[in-house]
Every structure is written in structure tokens, then in C-alpha cells.
Amino acid sequence: MADRLDESGIVPFLRAGPAPDRTRREGWQRWRRQRDLFTPAPRLSLEEYAALSPRRRGLHDIHRAATHMNIGLLETPMSARVTRLMRSRLRNNALNFEPGTRDGLMISGGGYLGKTETVCAAAAAFEDVWRDLHHQLLPPPAEGTRDLFVPVAYCRTPVRATPKGLCAAILDFYGAPLPKTLNAMIRAVRDSLRDHRTTALLLDDITRLRLHREDDQDTLDLVRELMDLNVTLVLIGVDIPTSGLVRGGYPNPVTGQWIVAPVSTGKSFNPAAATQTERRFDLVDLDPFDYDTEEGVTAFLAHLAGIEDRLRLFRAWPGMLTEGEMPEYLYRRTRGIVGLLKRLIEDGTADAIESGTEKLTPEQLATIPIRLGNMADRDPSEIPQIPENTSPSPGAPRRRGRNTVFDDHGPRSAEAT
Template sequence: MSVRVADLMRGRLQNNAVKFMPGTRDGLMVNGGGFQGKTETACDAAASFEDLWRDVHRQLLPGQTPGTRDLFVPVAYCRLPVRAAPKALCKTILDVYGDPHPNTLDDLIRAVRDAIRDHNTTALLIDDVTRLRLHREDDQDTLDLIRELMDLNVTLVLIGVDIPRSGLLRSAYVDPRTKQWVFPEVKQGRSHNDAASTQTERRFDLVDLDPFDYSTPAGITAFLDHLAGIEDQLRLFRSFEGMLTTGAMPEYLFRRTRGIVGLLRRLIEDGCTEAITNGEEQLTPELLARTSIHLGDLADLDPDAGEIPEIPQNVRPPQEKKTSRKKPRNTVFDDHGERPAADG
């Protein structure tokens, strides 16, 4: 799943980067549950694109100057504030470039547009976009601002939890020809909208990053391949081949995490810490049963936006099947035939 999302994202960024005609660039929405690895997958794909794009422009760019900020920023990443507002989003984007914050909203938006142009930013990643609550006017204006940024020849990548049911696509529709989500032109709101006269539509592809599935052979195979990759990276003294992929361990790990990548990582990491501490030096269902899944500091997460997943509780480890040994039959009264006559 991560490979599919990463390939689609890299392809979209590369295709849009070599377009020089005027018009908006098709964007991308990465949808999935909390702790599903959306941010990690998107940032890894964006980093690969940035390495490629820097190599392409290396001969055209000036050399690095110690003590100065980088003038060429092909990829910018930011998180939407919990209390979304156009001013808050503008300040978050400007912090990426280290630029100062003007006082008024119009000056803030103008500074953001200038920063994206001046730094030749090709891709703008906005995480936690489902924090927007479209029943609030500030949130509607923030979404309008995000859509307006597509006029800057920048590819927008919006990352969020359960985007289809978040309300962000309420005014959008699926183009039957391109199968893309189309947002109508901004018609209202207080946001600075100097590109409304272009009447161009904003288009997004929606790609899902789902948890692992354990109900089909293909899903089980993918989950086992993921566990095998984790197992190759573990350095426990008593680890063995198939420690995570054989027996009842895969099914137990799935029941503990419901196939969510982030929960699986936390469980295995904390389990390894416990195994090293008590000297067992290997992972077993019994050891993992004593290991709780701790998600760490959740202060910067919004539970109302689905950013904190539900952790399965009271999952018992698999029990070994006891082989019942039948009591041998009493043969005292069995008839073994006539006794042979004694020799005279």
C-alpha cells in the first residue's frame, strides 16, 4: 500500500514539475486512519522527488553560502494548526522558510505567495487537513486559501484522516472523465482571492492508505511480508527466523493492532525493550501480552479528527493446544485363547 501511494505521489510531483504552461496543477489527497503511516509515506516520497529535482537544477543554482538560508526549497511541509484560521496557516507556512510574519491577513497571504514563488517551491504538503470544520467560517476561509495556492504552479498534497467523511469534499464532485475530485471555484469567504477571475477548477486525486487486511490470502501475504521486513531489522540475541511470521504470532499481532502500522511498530519496539530488560532477548506472544501499547505524547493530535486510533484491549495470547492422552485399556480380563498343555 505504501509503495502504491509513494509511486503515485512521486509520479504526480515529477509530471507537474515539468509543466510550464499556465494553469493549476492537479493535487493529491492522502487518506487513511490515525497512525497509519500517511505522513511518513508522503514525506519519504517527497524527499525522493526533492533529491531528483535538486540534481536536475544543480547546474543552474548558485553554490551554497555558509550562514545563509537555502534559496531553493522544492518541497515544503507543514501541519495545519488545531484551531485552523487563514492567519495561522500563513504563519505556519512562512515558518518553513524562516520569513517574518506581517500583521494583516492580506499581507500574510501576499508574503506566503511571494515565499512560494521566490523559493521555487514545487510541492506543498499540508498535514492534518481534516482538522478543518467547515461549519466554522474561519475553516471555510482556510480551505479557500489552500485551494488558491494551486494557482502558484505548486502541487498541493493534502494529508488527513478519513477525508471522504470529513466534509472537505462536500462541495466537490467526481469528474466522470478523469475520475478526479473537482472543487468548484471559490465563490465566497474573506480570503484574499486575486485568481478568482480565472475560473479554473481545482482537481485532486484521492488515494487511500488502509491498514493491513487479514481476511484474504493477498492481505495475509502482505502482512507477513511486512513482519518479515521488521524481523530482519531486529537485533535480539535469541531471535530466530520466523519469530514474527510463524505459528500463532502473526494472527496475534494483527489482533493486537488491527493491522495499523503505527500501533504495530509501537508494540514491537516496546516488546523489544521488555525482552532486553528481562533477558529473554526474543519476542513471544506471552511477552507481548505483558506489553501495553503507548502512543506517547498526544498533545499535538486532535482526537475529534480521528488522529488517535482505538487500541484493542484485553487481547489474550494464543493458548497451546494440549494433546489429550487416552488412558490405556485394561487388558486383565482379555481372552488370549486356550493355554497350551504342559509337556508331560
């Protein structure tokens, strides 16, 4: 996925090898370095496309399909709020050299809202800056640490969580050996975080902890203990406030931070955890688009315009996704959930290229169901409900006025003054 031409004059766009596994250090680093390197297909007119050789037309069609599948996660007002908070928290905690607990973050929201990609993108941007800073100020190895510098670690909570399972997931990221006993595994986790100078630990799918099992309660105790290791803990999960993870917690009326004490039941690996300093988290929700306010409609239209700019359909026109009944239809089909919108657009563009229509319309999209693929590794709470009504003109629709936020109403008349 480079931006240079090969010997045939074609921009390479196919991925070499499997997708990077971000739960391993090598995979995370590969993804971080390559996340912005994809080169979209060039914009060609139908005349320019017809002038190509059959082989070049076939390659261009594959490149267009790859472009539509790699639109990426466009920034929204909701994701920008998460990014700003993460950037500030990761930087401030990394610059704090005093011992003690670091305030953490909880990123909550429904399924397919882009929580993981938003958090990983923000963490990768922080790592880019932090690596550059260390390269300039601390180029040689630091005494008492390992040569391998790992500012950010990303792990997924095991489906059936236990303290040993979580320790194994963290150690697997570093490629470290797995001790046999729990105490030895905890020491190995502490050593890996310290020796690799890790400043941010991302724990995805944290709401797999149901807390009705003692193993889940003990695992949550372990998670909270990790905050004492000079590392910023970022927990990612579906609907965290109602999951039980903040059970017994309360928001600070001044700072808004959630104060969460360790659970007092279960056979914790550290029974004294309940008497430790209370842990502090900022809880932020990543919500779907809102279509009931002018600000929400404007943000949704801006998002659709960003997607439209990345499409490579020959018969597309300016406003194809943002004018007429299309915006409301897309919102009705996806309820403003960015993941469902992305899947519908991907399948719609593939159908438009295959059928030769080379455009998107509500009537065409109505024939395309939203399929989410293999859900075997997802918790049922992570799968959003997909609207069943695909008709572009449903009976008795909810009508809303046209968005007039960008209209020029001209000078005020004398009667209005």
C-alpha cells in the first residue's frame, strides 16, 4: 500500500499477507506505521476509463472496490470528543513522574459505533509523538529497562475472563513467556509494563466481565491494580454504566470523574485491594448520530459528505448522499450507527459497480440487506439491532423540514426591523 507506481504504472493497493494482529506487539506496530498509507483509486471519467486496456480497466475496478472498503473511520463530533480526552489524558499521565495511581478512561457506547478504532487511532497518534520525543531526548537505552520501547499495549478481555487469562493476554502482546502460577504471572505483567516503559494499556471488550462469577470479580480487581503501575488504563466496552463495572461507583460532582472502589466480594488475588485508594476514571460515551436537532442533522450531513468524497462511482453526482430523501433514508436504515452505515455503503458500492449503475439511490440500497458477517467472537450486547424496513418510501413516514442551516436568507426587510 505505497504511494509509488510499479513497473506497469499502477499504484499497488493489495495487502501483502494477513491483516496485522493488534493484540501482538509486532502487529500493533505494523498497523500503526501503515494505518494511513492506503492510496485510493484515481478519479477517472467514463471516457478516460473506456480508453484503458481491458486489463487496466479490471485493475481499476478492483482498486475502486478496495477504495470503498477502506474508506476508514471518519471523524465525527462524538469521536473527536473521545480523541481530545484521550490525547490530554495520555500526555498528562505520561509526563507525571510521581508514584501513585493514574486516572483512567472508560470509553462506552453501543456496538458498531467505532469505539475500538477511535481509541486505537488516538493511542497510535500519541505513540507517534511519544516515540519521536524519546528518539530526540532519550536515544540510548534507559538503565533498568529493556531496549524494546513499547509505549502502548492493546489487549482484548478473554471471553471467559480470569486473572490468569487477562495476564496471559497482556504477556502475549509483549511475546513474554507465561509463568505457571498466578502470582508469577502478575509479577511478569508488572515487569513487562515497567521494563518496556509502557504508558498506556488499552483493554478492549471489558464488558465481558459480568461480575456474577468470582473469576470476573477477581479479574476486575486485577485491572484496577494495574492503575498503580504508572500506566494509563483505557477500558473499552458496550454500555459500561449498566454493565456492573462501575457498581458502587459514583461521579465526583466537581470533576465529573467516576470514583470506583474495588469489589469487596470474590477471592481476589489481593484481598487488601478493597482498602486501597479508590480508582478514578473518566467515563465518555461514543453515541450514534442524532437526527432530531439541527446540530445533529448538520453533523450527519457532513459525515455523509465525507463518505461521498471518497467514492469512485462514474455516475455519482455532488449531493448524491446529502440531498433529497437520501440522508433520512440512510439514517432510517442505520439509526445513525457509523458501522452499519459503513457496511451499507460498502455493499451498495459493490452492487453499483457489479450492476453497472455506478451510483447509489434509495431504491437500489433498499434491495441490499445489512449483513454483519461472522458474529461468533462477539458478545450479543455488541451486536446492534438492524432496522428491518428497507423501503425508501415507508407508509406514513416521519417527515422533517429541510435542513436550512446553510441557507442564505438575505438582508432583513424593513418590516422585520
